[in-house]
Amino acid sequence: MTAAALTEAGKVGAFVRRDLLIAWSYRLGFVTDVVSMAAQAFVFSIVGQLVDPARMPSYDGSPTTYMEFVAIGLVLNLVITLLLDRVAGAIRHEQVIGTLESLLTTPTRTATIQVGSAAFEFLWVPVRATLFLLAIALGFGLNLHASGILPAAAVLLAFIPFVWGLGLVSAATMLTFRRGGGGAAAVAALLGLASGAFFPVELLPGWLSWTTAVNPIAIALEGIRESLLGGAGWGQTWPAMLTLAPLSATALAAGVLAFRLALKRERRLGTLGLY
DSSP: OOHHHHHHHHHHHHHHHHHHHHHHHOTHHHHHHHHHHHHHHHHHHHHGGGSOGGGSOEETTEEOOHHHHHHHHHHHHHHHHHHHHHHHHHHHHHHHTTOHHHHHHSSOOHHHHHHHHHHHHHHHHHHHHHHHHHHHHHHHTOOOOGGGHHHHHHHHHHHHHHHHHHHHHHHHHHHHHSSOTHHHHHHHHHHHHTTTSSSOGGGSOHHHHGGGGGOHHHHHHHHHHHHHTTOOOHHHHHHHHHHHHHHHHHHHHHHHHHHHHHHHHHHHHTOTTOO
């Protein structure tokens, strides 16, 4: 690794330290997060009583309960919400507090600022998601396969660039139009609705269920469920990762391009500090 690359990596560490200190200074936020997650689990435990167990899918021949099924959907939805909000909101936050222009005048690459602004969430989200899943497992007795943890994590890693790309598109929209960054969130919500996150795909309308074959959220969900609920190994999760890879790469490339074009435009017009 070159000296320049090491320097940029050190800057990412500085971003992480800053965001950790800020998050720790608002300790009540951790408490409200726990209460919010507990409330979600409670609500879906009630919803599960309305779902016919016979309509639930099985994984590797193992029947699954509604709470086992929806727990994976809740965790992935948590990952999407947090990452999308942070990636899209980080640049906006820097702009509002007046530090974006200062950051961009330093000898720091734009990519470093993009990664650094969301690096803390990239580290914290998997921890939070794991704790959430463990809490649901302890509270509702989920039957999860420990052997599927690593394959499931690999599927999640293949999926994260897709969310990152959507976040960058949202950030570019906010830089350009000051508002309207919720468009990417709306796309993610529509994809989530058709992904089978909270109900089996078979229960969705036919015009929605057919989209799961090209829906990154649905592909990631199925791969993670196969691993954690069915105990699928690497051989069974490779197809999901191979399908996700080009979709995630395309979304990330589109996000990076959109953000660079938006940044270039604002610099040219001298409106980078407007919000």
